[in-house]
Amino acid sequence: MLTKIYAENPSERELQKVVEVLRNDGIIIYPTDSVYAFGCSLRSPKAIERLRRMKGKDAGAFAVVFGELAQVAEYCRVDNAAFRILKRNLPGPFTFVLPASSRVPDKALEKRRTIGIRIPGNAIPRAIVAALGCPMVTTSVKDDDQVVEYTTDPELIHERYGRDVSLVIDGGIGDNVPTTVVDLTGEEPEILREGRGELQ
Secondary structure, eight states: OEEEOOSSSOOHHHHHHHHHHHHTTOOEEEOOSSSOEEEEETTOHHHHHHHHHHHGGGOOOOEEEOSSHHHHHHHBOOOHHHHHHHHHHOSSSEEEEEEBOTTSOHHHHTTOSEEEEEOOSSHHHHHHHHHHTSOEEEEEOOOTTOOHHHHHOHHHHHHHHTTTSSEEEEOSSOOSSOOEEEEOSSSSOEEEEOOSOOOO
């Protein structure tokens, strides 16, 4: 199913459709402020497991999408220095790596004790998380042969992945530059990948 949602004013009715899918262990594809991404509810071990199988050898580390900063402290250990960095840079095209608290399910962590967190600048994922009432586990849509179109055009994404996921959200043409990944678990912030975000 392909459904259109506008970032400027996400429709309540469409958001409820998305929430229903997520609450029923579904996987969605949605736009962010960088590339399109797969998402499922953090409270759905079944969907997290399916997402891991779908991504296969590329499963790697999943990130978690939050709607607001206050939520992050529930699932991660955030000291004052890290909080100041998050506050300056989020919402925005960043993935920040933080120590996970026991509230993050093991399925999402896959033997690690850290988690990548996202609060995208795009209003659609933030509205989904707010309506769902819990964060989403997420991973970027990457095409096997790195054809750029797949990662940016929601109709092509739907063509390619429509059978694997319950719902693809058309939020317009996406970007093809991933997030900047910053590790906040050490003494100093360390940039692990340069992407769209410029660290403030």
